[in-house]
Amino acid sequence: MSTQPLKEVRVFSPATVANVACGFDVLGFCIDAPGDEIVARFSSQPGLRITKITGDGGRLPLDAKLNTAGVSAQALLRHLGKADLGIEMEIHKKMPFGSGLGSSAASAVGGAFVVNELLGAPLSRRQLLPFVVAGEAAADGAWHADNVAPCLLGGITLIRSNAELDVMNVPIPENLWAAVVHPDIVVLTKVAREIMPRHIQLETSTQQSGNLGGLLCGFFQSDYALIGRSLHDLIAEPHRQRLIPEFYRAKRAALAAGALGFSISGAGPSVFALCEGEAAARRAAAAVAEVFAAVPILATPYVSRVNPKGVHVIARA
Ligand code: HSE
Numbered sequence: 505m506s507t508q509p510l511k512e513v514r515v516f517s518p519a520t521v522a523n524v525a526c527g528f529d530v531l532g533f534c535i536d537a538p539g540d541e542i543v544a545r546f547s548s549q550p551g552l553r554i555t556k557i558t559g560d561g562g563r564l565p566l567d568a569k570l571n572t573a574g575v576s577a578q579a580l581l582r583h584l585g586k587a588d589l590g591i592e593m594e595i596h597k598k599m600p601f602g603s604g605l606g607s608s609a610a611s612a613v614g615g616a617f618v619v620n621e622l623l624g625a626p627l628s629r630r631q632l633l634p635f636v637v638a639g640e641a642a643a644d645g646a647w648h649a650d651n652v653a654p655c656l657l658g659g660i661t662l663i664r665s666n667a668e669l670d671v672m673n674v675p676i677p678e679n680l681w682a683a684v685v686h687p688d689i690v691v692l693t694k695v696a697r698e699i700m701p702r703h704i705q706l707e708t709s710t711q712q713s714g715n716l717g718g719l720l721c722g723f724f725q726s727d728y729a730l731i732g733r734s735l736h737d738l739i740a741e742p743h744r745q746r747l748i749p750e751f752y753r754a755k756r757a758a759l760a761a762g763a764l765g766f767s768i769s770g771a772g773p774s775v776f777a778l779c780e781g782e783a784a785a786r787r788a789a790a791a792v793a794e795v796f797a798a799v800p801i802l803a804t805p806y807v808s809r810v811n812p813k814g815v816h817v818i819a820r821a
Pocket of ligand 1: 522523528529530606648650651693696697770771
């Protein structure tokens with residue numbers, strides 16, 4: 505193994521599905537693709553600078569203080585007492601904005617993770633959590649870890665408390681597949697959060713808790729029927745579905761194609777189905793994409809197992 509110090513690291517930071525129907529702000533899982541690539545290298549100029557962003561249509565700020573990847577990386581560097589260390593960062597956005605695929609979370613995770621790797625990984629993934637949540641909060645103004653946690657830690661993650669960042673991994677059933685479909689429209693997380701109800705009925709809360717508990721038991725026991733019975737969202741979906749054309753038609757199509765359950769991915773407009781087996785996931789993705797195509801809205805399907813790895817290094821120099 506080389507003893508040369510690293511000069512440059514490139515990471516892949518994948519998309520995530522937050523909420524997973526009944527776990528608003530507390531449950532999420534990671535998928536294989538799409539994802540962002542972020543590069544960090546040492547520089548002789550002090551401080552963290554973002555020198556290049558591609559794939560964002562010119563929308564993202566180069567100012568590290570305003571960019572989710574920059575905010576998480578700077579928070580980490582301050583924590584390590586290395587705020588003046590010269591580092592250049594490049595961000596290659598390879599996932600759409602306002603998509604419900606955890607685009608800002610992927611950048612926030614990638615930013616802190618790539619810098620931590622460049623420095624020889626002084627902190628564990630888990631120790632990076634507060635910095636990546638701070639990066640994500642810079643994008644949507646809310647403090648929730650249901651996208652960043654599965655992106656950083658991989659797999660399915662439950663956040664017992666967002667305030668305390670008490671986060672745990674949940675077992676992934678071996679034959680669990682996800683069909684995620686992104687219709688080409690934009691839903692801003694901020695807007696999707698504003699239309700959430702401020703108060704919910706006691707019966708609604710009771711039923712949602714039952715479903716969340718059932719879903720977790722289903723994951724622990726690889727009980728696909730229980731996963732299907734539990735995958736219902738009585739809180740966000742009834743309000744947010746109106747931001748997604750033909751949502752209920754897409755849901756019926758996914759269930760008719762054999763999906764265990766179907767709901768909105770994060771704040772939307774992407775939607776997801778959980779399925780037993782790859783064939784069912786491919787059928788569900790095709791059926792949902794067909795519904796959007798008839799609107800007509802261009803729809804991109806992503807079929808994947810739950811990705812157990814999360815963010816990872818793809819090149820070092
Ligand atoms: N849990 C968040 C929400 C995810 O639904 O608003 C959005 O990134």
